[in-house]
Amino acid sequence: MxxxxxxxxxxxxxxxxxxxxxxxxxxxxxxxxxxxxxxxxxxxxxxxxxxxxxxxxxxxxxxxxxxxxxxxxxxxxxxxALAAQRLETEIRTPLLSPPNTRRRATLHAERRGRQVRMGFTEQNSHTLIDIEECWILAPELFQLVGPLRGMLAALIPGNRRINVHLAQTDQGRDVLIDGLEAEGLAAAEAITAFAHRHQLARFSMDEGFGPTARWEPEPVTVTLGGVAVPFPPGNFLQATREGEAALVKVVREIVGSARAVADLFAGLGTFTFALPQARVYAAEAARDPILALKAAAARAQRTVFADHRDLFRRPVAPSDLDHFDAVVLDPPRAGAREQAAEIAASKVPVVAYVSCNPNTFARDAEALCKGGYRLDWVQPVGQFRWSTHVELAARFSR
Structure with missing residues (x-):
């Protein structure tokens, strides 16, 4: 045609x-x-x-x-995004997560009369869609939506909207409610009965002062690289197991046999614990995940130095980066402008850049390429099923 x-x-x-x-x-x-x-x-x-x-x-x-x-x-x-920065490279076939595999999600809930509505909001709107089915959530998590509506009907006052964070952990389903106060014996008994009935791993509340577990029969963990890592309520976790496995495989391919690796924006240690052959320096600004990573590494006797460090305000300098065989970089959506500039001035031979924002990735990629790196290839990962959200892992080398 x-x-x-x-x-x-x-x-x-x-x-x-x-x-x-x-x-x-x-x-x-x-x-x-x-x-x-x-x-x-x-x-x-x-x-x-x-x-x-x-x-x-x-x-x-x-x-x-x-x-x-x-x-x-x-x-x-x-x-x-790369073309906007005058960059071009091989882009591999995306690795896609199947439907009904999301193991973490944030839903919203609000009272409408005697009923509680729960679900996602409309795109570019605050209007709440009361979901009766969901093709992205793991079935174990979606099965909690109906029962949570019933329990929250007795707890949500007036027309207040709250957030419901769901996650699948080693011990089962983890629930965190924020934006809601639940004081008194009746509320405590309702939460305990609900958590016991539905065999939750944990039920936490954040009433404005940080999450507090109301039910946690045993410490909640997520296994990363064969290591059980304490999982703080509401913490970041790769959205699907398939997506995590894809990213880990690509990072291992990039890092290869490196003996000393810097894992920057390490979180709970998704990539730190995926590299058992290496000595890993793991830097993370959020306090709870870096403490969890440190504790898990000590128990597993992994060679890891965990550093509570804000890489936006205090990026790792070239003189320190030059001691590593590889760098893993996994920043939030804002990217890693400051840290990328330091890496560009270093002699690190290879960089694995994991990104959830193609635009900030491309901006940082330009800085690395201007510093003498070559963008070898990009591996896209689609773990937010049917979403415009795009993730990737890329290899840079000198």
Missing amino acids: SLNQDEIVRVAGRGDGVTADGRHVPFAAPGDILRADGGLTRGAHYQQPPCKHFPACGGCQLQHLDDHAWSGFIVDRIAG
């Missing part, structure tokens, strides 16, 4: 389909044809969205794409 100006050729950053002549069309997939009446003739890469709440629910934006189109969206996002 010759170029058809009405054909959807790609998906833009916020999920709209884009025609060959640049028009944006909501919920269109590559290969769809925009008709003169404004309707769409569906192509090979459109799929019927499986969830009844799509597209209202903001938990997913791309349920109308098949895996081929979703992969193409991920690659385009990364390539576009």
Whole structure:
């Protein structure tokens, strides 16, 4: 077929389909044809969205794409971000997590009369979607939604909205409620009965002073690299086991046989404990995760130096980085501008950069490349199913 100006050729950053002549069309997939009446003739890469709440629910934006189109969206996002910094490299085929594998999520809950609504908000809105099904959450977590509505109906006062953080741990399901006070004997008994009935690993409340466990029969852990690491309530955890395994495999490929590794923005130690052959310096600004990492490393007798360090205000200097064979860099969405500048001035031979934001990754990649590094390749990882959220791991070398 010759170029058809009405054909959807790609998906833009916020999920709209884009025609060959640049028009944006909501919920269109590559290969769809925009008709003169404004309707769409569906192509090979459109799929019927499986969830009844799509597209209202903001938990997913791309349920109308098949895996081929979703992969193409991920690659385009990364390539576009790199092109904005005049960078280009090999982008591998994305590694996608299956549906119903999310092991952590934050839902919102609010009272409406006698009923409690719970779910995700609409995209770009505060309107809450009361979910009756979910195609991204692990079934074990979704099974708690209905019972939590019933329990919270007795605890949420007025029309207040609260946050419900769910996670799957070694001991089972972990629940953290924030934005709600639950004082008194009746509330305590209701929480204990609920946690016992549903065999929770832990039930915590954050009433404005930090999370406090109300039920925790045994210490809650997550296993990382074969090491059981204490899991602080509401802490960061890779969204799916499949996504974590993919990122760990790529980081191991990049680091190779390095004997001394700096793991910067280490969190609980997802990559620290994935490198048992190496001596690891693990730096993290958040207090609870770095203490958990340190305790777990000591119990497992791993050669790890855990440093409670703010890498934005006090990045590791080139003189110290030069002692390492490899650096693992896994910053938050804001990227690692300050630390990337120090790495660019160092002699570290290889860098594994794990990112959840292609734009800040590309900005930092430019700094590394200007410092003499080569961006060898990028491995995308799609662990936020049907989302516009893009993650990746990249290899830089001197």
